[in-house]
Amino acid sequence: MAKKKTEEKVEVKEEMDNVEVLQDEEALIEKPKEGLAVELGEVKELEEQIVEEVKKKGAFEKEAWKPKTSLGINVKNGVIKNISYVLDQRIKILEPEITDTLLPNLTTELLMVGQSKGKFGGGQKRVFKQTQKKTQEGNKPKFGTFAVVGNEDGYVGVGYGKSKETVPAREKAIRQAKLNVIKIRRGCGNWRCGCGDSHTVPFKVRGKYGSVEIMLIPAPKGTGLKVEKECQKILKLAGIKDAWSRTEGQTRSKLNLLYACFEALKNLMQFKLSQKNEENLSIIEGSSKAMM
Ligand SMILES: [Zn+2]
Structure with missing residues (x-):
């Protein structure tokens, strides 16, 4: 438990380190690397689309799920039906589908943890936090996003996901939030x-x-x-x-x-x-x- 906490902290620390090397978005657009300009320029539209997708996300398909852990198998078979039991026994949830099955009325939301950059329109709240790492090959952008899942009735989880692209960052964050669910x-x-x-x-x-x-x-x-x-x-x-x-x-x-x-x-x-x-x-x- 204590160990886990440290890990989380390390991750946040890492994030903070990246923030310090944040660069002006404009500088990047002026001399784009191939493929990169598209990614950055269309972030806003992409972001809206991504947020929409989260809202619309259809029902979880339990049939297609192939559980890999014994808890997962018990949940899919209906041996374990109650999330409260899992959390009270402190069984670690390693598959997000477990949470999907046990809390069918889960709502997912991405929180505004980022900010748009640039002279105009700068400072607007965004769900993606953009960070850049300077390397020999140039600036490498990364996207981070913070997801919260909850049933609006006593169960909630949060997670942070980071990736070179927005969609995997979102998926990581949601997955993490489901694994972190608490009562x-x-x-x-x-x-x-x-x-x-x-x-x-x-x-x-x-x-x-x-x-x-x-x-x-x-x-x-x-x-x-x-x-x-x-x-x-x-x-x-x-x-x-x-x-x-x-x-x-x-x-x-x-x-x-x-x-x-x-x-x-x-x-x-x-x-x-x-x-x-x-x-x-x-x-x-x-x-x-x-x-x-
Ligand atoms: Zn009251």
Whole structure:
């Protein structure tokens, strides 16, 4: 577990290193390498198409799936029907199809982690973060994107994918998000509310990643998500409807903020609660509906 965390950090660090050698997009377009100009110039259109594709993505074809792990086989055969069981037993999910099967109502979204460059229209939010590495053969662009998957009912996962091209970056990110899916706790943790629905976080919870720390705070019903815009999407797909938040550190490093937000959601499961507390806070773990 601890090891995994380090790996993730290393990846983000790597990303940051790349950012430092970021170059002006214009410089690249002026003296294009063959094949490269097309890639960069059409990124915007491509991006829209890619985002559309994510939304439209059809039902997962369970029949065509050939599981490679024993968990996968058990899931496909219907021996294991509940994601909650898999996560409670801490069985590592190594095939994204497992998550597709156990959480059929999964929604996928790409978050805005990038920015367009150049004099005009610069600074617009994009789902692809473009980085370049300077090498002897010239500038090599890379695309990174951050995916979140969730059933809007207690289960959520995030992932980052990086590749020389946009589509594989997206596929990597979505795959990673599915492998990273977690179960969260929700409740009614605001003393002024007491509605008894599980609409917010049941208690204050913190998440830290790099220099960024975020605190999610229970809010009364109808508050909405008073959280940074991209974090909102993570909370929404997790099934949290109301929350306040407080952030510290370099929140402009978007990836760290998103990871911190996910860490906070993970930490919702860390506290031992008495039966009485659970009832008082209307806590539910995972899905509100009994699954299969
Ligand atoms: Zn409430």
